[in-house]
Amino acid sequence: MVPGQRLVEQELSERYHATRSSVREALQDLAAEGLVELVPRRGARVRVVSVEEAIQITECRAALEGLCARRAAEHAPSQRREGLREIGTGMRKAVAEGDLNTYSALNRQLHDAIARMSGQTVAEGLLDRLKGQMVRYQFRLALRPGRPSQSLPQHLAIIDAVVAGDGAAAEAAARAHLDSVIAELRATPERDAAERLGA
Amino acid sequence: MVPGQRLVEQELSERYHATRSSVREALQDLAAEGLVELVPRRGARVRVVSVEEAIQITECRAALEGLCARRAAEHAPSQRREGLREIGTGMRKAVAEGDLNTYSALNRQLHDAIARMSGQTVAEGLLDRLKGQMVRYQFRLALRPGRPSQSLPQHLAIIDAVVAGDGAAAEAAARAHLDSVIAELRATPERDAAERLGA
DNA sequence: GTCGGAGCTATTGTCAACAATTTCGTCGCC
DNA sequence: GGCGACGAAATTGTTGACAATAGCTCCGAC
Incomplete structure (x- = not known):
């Protein structure tokens, strides 16, 4: 559509x-x-949704996912937190093999898992809404060359902090990751003028 | 209702x-x-909405209003930021006179004004939603004795930081204020069991 | 040649009746 | 006395037709 x-x-x-x-x-x-x-x-x-709005959405995501990451690190049972390691190794493998589809799926899984284990159901709901509006851009970003190698270490940092139970670090890592997404969006030309007319 | x-x-x-x-x-x-x-x-x-959920809503508000306060401090034109001072003096006066209604109205005005001047329309929309679900508790909290004298300095701190253009301080002040609301909510007994049945 | 208006068409908004489902009370049975 | 099935009432869900509105086309006047 x-x-x-x-x-x-x-x-x-x-x-x-x-x-x-x-x-x-x-x-x-x-x-x-x-x-x-x-x-x-x-x-x-x-x-x-304009690039401008996509940026604002991502800023909200940064604030909310920061909250979730912190709470996940602080309150989730360590066994569930350990489970994130699996996603991390999967991501490493997918990037090494250049498997963008798998990486993209794991990306979603990671964000969802952290929101879920944070126990912040309200934030989780808001994030679902926000991500729904971003589908178009998420797709576009993931396909950009060099993007995975840039985001992979950020994802791993989030996992490390959450597993370590370091709330402040987890929040900072989550926000840093989404700030990098924002930077990437800023570099997106608004070349969608044609689409806007409803081609 | x-x-x-x-x-x-x-x-x-x-x-x-x-x-x-x-x-x-x-x-x-x-x-x-x-x-x-x-x-x-x-x-x-x-x-x-249970007390539990009200707390989660307020945690989301803390994250989002923190973002708005920071952006308002950093990006809003200084003339509009100065306008907050007026709300601050009004609050001081209302608390001194024990005028809870006016204080409550100014409270809303302050939060709305900061969200508005942050330029974060997405966050503003989310906050409106969240506040809508809190009406019952906001009402209840405002009426608690001693609450205004506790929240007034917090509000003034937010205003000072935003007017001064100090983004980090504004974010911290906004979060601190809402953290205090959370603490207040935690002290709320869930005595609404009767209401829940739909009396 | 262009601007303005009338009429037409496409599309959304409203309504009342009908169908389907749940809920609650009652009765019979164990 | 309690449990389950039956039936009636209340309530929601669906349908089709009708009304109202917006946008477009065509025509005429300037």
Whole structure:
């Protein structure tokens, strides 16, 4: 689905063999999650998140994931924290072999695991929302050459700090990692002007 | 509206002279904002946020308002930052006179103003959501004796740091303030068991 | 040639009736 | 006396039709 694309209720209901009411409801849900924009009397369109907004989203992620990393390091049982090591070795292997898909999947797993074991369910929910709006950019960033070798040590640092139970270090590592994502986003040209019209 | 209370569509539609469809839609919106709980086939009820959850919400607020305070201190034009001083003097006056209503209103104003001038619209949106779920507790905390004299210096410290343009200090002050709110919440007995049944 | 308005079309918003499901009370049975 | 099945009432979910609105096209006037 292209950002900016119009979403006509009847069209969707035919395509997915659903009633218009269901489609309407689904669109409202998506709007609540910030995935589509819903203008009264003028219908729905896929929301386009600008690079600027992606940066702000990542800044929020830095704050929230910092909190989660700290709490995970401080409060999660050491056995669960140890489990992160496995993700770390998997990441090392994936990067060494140039397997971007696996690395990307492990990336998600790591962030989710830390949020989960932090016990911060509210923060976890907010992060899910925020990440949902970032899909387009996450995809684009991961494919950039040299990016994995840059982010791998950051991920390993987060794992080390959490496993060591060092809350302050874990928070700092998580924030440093996301700050680097922000820097990468800043270097992204806003070349999506075409998409915005709803090609 | 009491937490846990059942919200029957027909009843609401009669009370507010709206159609059931509108009520249904409104309930969905409120559910998206986390204000009501919507169980399929079993209707809606006012969501009850436990003290535990209120603490987690405040932890997220600490992280996000810390970010906003820092950015406000660093990036907002000095003229707008100076405007906070006015809120500060108003707070001092309200506390001195024991005017809890005014102090409470200024409290909201201060937090909103900082979020607004930080330019972090994403964080601002998340904070609005989170605060919406806290209404019950905010109300309760503000009425506690001695609370204003405890929070006033914290508020003034935030204002000082933001006006001075000291990002790190502003973030620290904001977090310290919300940490104190958390401590206060921790001292709140979960005496709402009765409410939970939907009295 | 362009601007403004009328009418048309596509699309969303609203409504009332109907269907399906859950809940609660009642009765019978163990 | 308690447990489970049955049935009625209450409530939510779904459907289709209708109303209202926004955007577009076409026509006419300046």
